[in-house]
Amino acid sequence: MGDFAVRSMRADDLDPVLALESPEPEAPHWERAAYESFLIPSEAPNVQHAAWVATCDGERIGFAAARIVFEICDLESVFVAAPCRKQGIGLALMGAINAWARQHACERIELEVRESNRRAIRFYERLGFLPEGRREEYYRHPDEAAVLMALELRAG
Numbered sequence: 001m002g003d004f005a006v007r008s009m010r011a012d013d014l015d016p017v018l019a020l021e022s023p024e025p026e027a028p029h030w031e032r033a034a035y036e037s038f039l040i041p042s043e044a045p046n047v048q049h050a051a052w053v054a055t056c057d058g059e060r061i062g063f064a065a066a067r068i069v070f071e072i073c074d075l076e077s078v079f080v081a082a083p084c085r086k087q088g089i090g091l092a093l094m095g096a097i098n099a100w101a102r103q104h105a106c107e108r109i110e111l112e113v114r115e116s117n118r119r120a121i122r123f124y125e126r127l128g129f130l131p132e133g134r135r136e137e138y139y140r141h142p143d144e145a146a147v148l149m150a151l152e153l154r155a156g
Contacts, residue, residue, distance in 0.1 A: 002057050004084075006092045009051035009063065011039060016060040017053065020081055030077075038065050038076075046070045048104055052096045054080065054089045064093040066100065066109075073101035073153075075111035094127055098153075107154050112146035114139055124149050 009017070014035050021029060038051035047069050054062035062080035066073055075097060080089045101109050112135060113120050121131075129149040138146035 004054050004056040004061060004087070004089055004092070006052050006054050006089075006096050009035075009039060009053045009065075011036075013053050013060060013063075014039075017063050020060050020063070021079055024079070024082070035065070038067075050100055052093055054084075054093055056084070062089045062093055064097055066097045068101065068104050068106060071105065071107040073097065073104070073106040073109040075109055090123060091127075098151075102153055107152070109151045109153065111149050112138060113149060115145045115147050121147060121149070124151075127151065 014032060017035060018032060035051065038049050042048055047067065049065070049067040051065040052063065053060050061084040062078075064078040065076040067076055068074075078090060078093050078097075080093070097109065109129075111124065111129070113124065115134070129151045131147055132150050133148040135146040135148060137143055
C-alpha cells in the first residue's frame with residue numbers, strides 16, 4: 001500500500017464507500033441517504049455534520065462520519081478496510097474528527113461500539129476514550145449491546 005490521505009467526503013465517494021462497507025460485518029451498513037445527509041449542510045442552528053474518506057492510489061480504504069449537537073460530537077462511524085488496518089488510517093480519521101470537534105468548540109466526543117468488538121474498544125481506549133456505560137440490544141444482526149465511550153476535550 002502506498003501513502004494514504006484523508007479528506008472530506010464528496011458525492012462521488014458515496015458509491016465506493018457503500019461498496020467498501022457492504023461486505024464487512026463491522027461496518028455501519030447505512031442506506032445511501034444516510035451517507036448523503038452528511039454531505040448537506042444542516043439547517044438546524046446547533047447541529048453540524050461531516051464525513052471523511054481515506055484514500056490510497058485513488059481507492060477508498062476507509063471513512064468516518066460524525067455529528068455535532070450543541071457541544072457534543074457523536075462519532076457515528078469510523079471504518080477501515082481490513083487489509084489496510086494497523087497502518088495509521090483509523091488514527092488519521094479520528095484525528096480529522098477530533099480537529100473538527102475542537103474547531104466547533106465541542107466539550108467531548110461520544111461513541112457506541114459493539115461489545116464484542118474488542119479491537120475497536122482497545123483502539124478507542126488508546127486514544128483516551130473511557131467507557132461510560134452499556135446500552136442493551138443496541139445493535140442488530142446480530143443483536144448485541146453497545147459499550148458507550150467518551151473522550152473529554154476540555155480540561156476540567
